[in-house]
Amino acid sequence: MRNEIEEIPDLLLRVKNSFDKYNDKINLKDFNEIWIVGSGDSHCASLYAASLFNQIDISARAFTSMQLSKFHFFSKKIKPCLIAISVSGKTPRVLEGVKKFKHHYPSQTIIGLTDNPHSPLYQQADIKILIGASPAETLVYDENRNSVVKEYDGYQNPIPQTKTYFMNIIWLTYLAFFLNDDLEIFYKLYDDLNKDFGNWIKNSEQWVNSHSIAFPRKTIFVASNIFRSLAQFGAYKWFEFTYVGLDQDIEEYAHTHYFTTESNTSIIFFSPIKSHFSRIKEILDGALVNLIKPEIFLLLGNVFDSKDYHEYSNQNIFQVPNTFKIDNKIVLEVYNYFYLMIPVFWFMYYTARKQGFDTNRFRGGKDVEKYIIGSLSTIRKSKIE
Structure with missing residues (x-):
């Protein structure tokens, strides 16, 4: 976990070239509202994005993945763009929300934010954004990994996340200022962050x-x-x-x-x-x-x-x-x-x-294997449609 926090300045430095690449790729179809969906940390990121979009006068709503996939009324009066966030790209309810959105708004744009180019979300999104928190080859588990979490692929390390949240936030910030035609301010903000962020992490x-x-x-x-x-x-x-x-x-x-x-x-x-x-x-x-x-x-x-x-x-x-x-x-x-x-x-x-916990394991290593098994069952293996 400590290593992932300390990686952030390098990730921040490297992402600049990716912003420049997407400046020409993002061409949204006609829309009058931004919807953002995610689960867990990604839901927190969606709340951040909705608040930011609304403050710069772009109407936006944040959804939990269950809300969007099961309970939301899809009005024909709205032309939304969907930003779907899943670090692993495999969160079942987020993928269901994408499917439901495509059914109701087949001509509207879906932007996928994920760390995993091997994922269903990356394949299904119209605009595919890799947040760049982890090397792609580290996101697939092999026989050398802990068998209990072997199916929990899509994360470089199965630990409480920090760097992936940070990278989601910077990409959502980029999208907000891009859609507001204000990238000059975004790059001013980015350049200032880049100056001394490593020392800020140490301090x-x-x-x-x-x-x-x-x-x-x-x-x-x-x-x-x-x-x-x-x-x-x-x-x-x-x-x-x-x-x-x-x-x-x-x-x-x-x-x-x-x-x-x-x-x-x-x-x-x-x-x-x-x-x-x-x-x-x-x-x-x-x-x-x-x-x-x-x-x-x-x-x-x-x-x-x-x-x-x-x-x-x-x-x-x-x-x-x-x-x-x-x-x-x-x-x-x-x-x-x-x-x-x-x-x-x-x-x-x-x-x-x-408190004596292992910071590189969920629950600090306390009964972690049975909880991971439960998490796999209730999240990754969930089959409701």
Whole structure:
């Protein structure tokens, strides 16, 4: 798992040529809405994409794969483009959603995001995008691999994913700015990320390693807007190591999860820009800091000065460096999303490691074989149509 996090700067560097290649390949048919579908981590990525598309005035909806494949009404008044996300390219419900979409909208475009060129999704998509997280030859299991996970092919390593999520997010960001005819801003964002991302990964690791989460059995990830998807991703990663992770919107937290917050709770607040932080401060000052006293982490974007949060200096505060300059709220949120993904990855790694878990196995290696067998049965071998 650690190796996959540390691979990200090299993946980020290599993907530039792929963007240039797709600039001429993406030619969408007439559409008036973007639909995005995925399961697990890919569903979190679909939530990110829908939020971003809507903010740049491209109507979009994120679906769970079950929702799209089984329960959605396909209106003839809509001309959607579908973005189907599956790292392995083999997720049954996602493939069913693609099939259902093709049936109802045979002339509309399907974009497939996958890491696996051997997969059904890659074959079925009109526009095939390989996210480039893993060498293709590593995505097929052979007789030397663990027999229990032999059928779980399509992933380079059958571990809680980090680099594949990162690469899905950067490709979805590229698609959003491409369809908005704004690649100049995207490349400005990309070039800035590329400058020093390796050092950011190292600095994030050092900070997370020295700021352990005390209550992994009750951790709440709280965020709004685009970052709501990152909060959900954090909770999903917690589940993969047997912890109970919760996620909630900032405002909804005040109405719901707040009442389960006690002194033995860890809360991670994401605040990429100041409009998020003004509401977080109200919540902190209401009772959390002085009366309930949970463990609080503030992951802040690059727009803050120390005076903005000096009254919380005794909390765990981590901030994106203030080096990227652009007067565009949406782009700033996207920029901070890429940076704040990394401490979430390290939180997962170090929390599991300090609990004595094997970070290179699902559930930290705890009863993993029977759970993988169950996962194969309930996910990969599912046959409902």
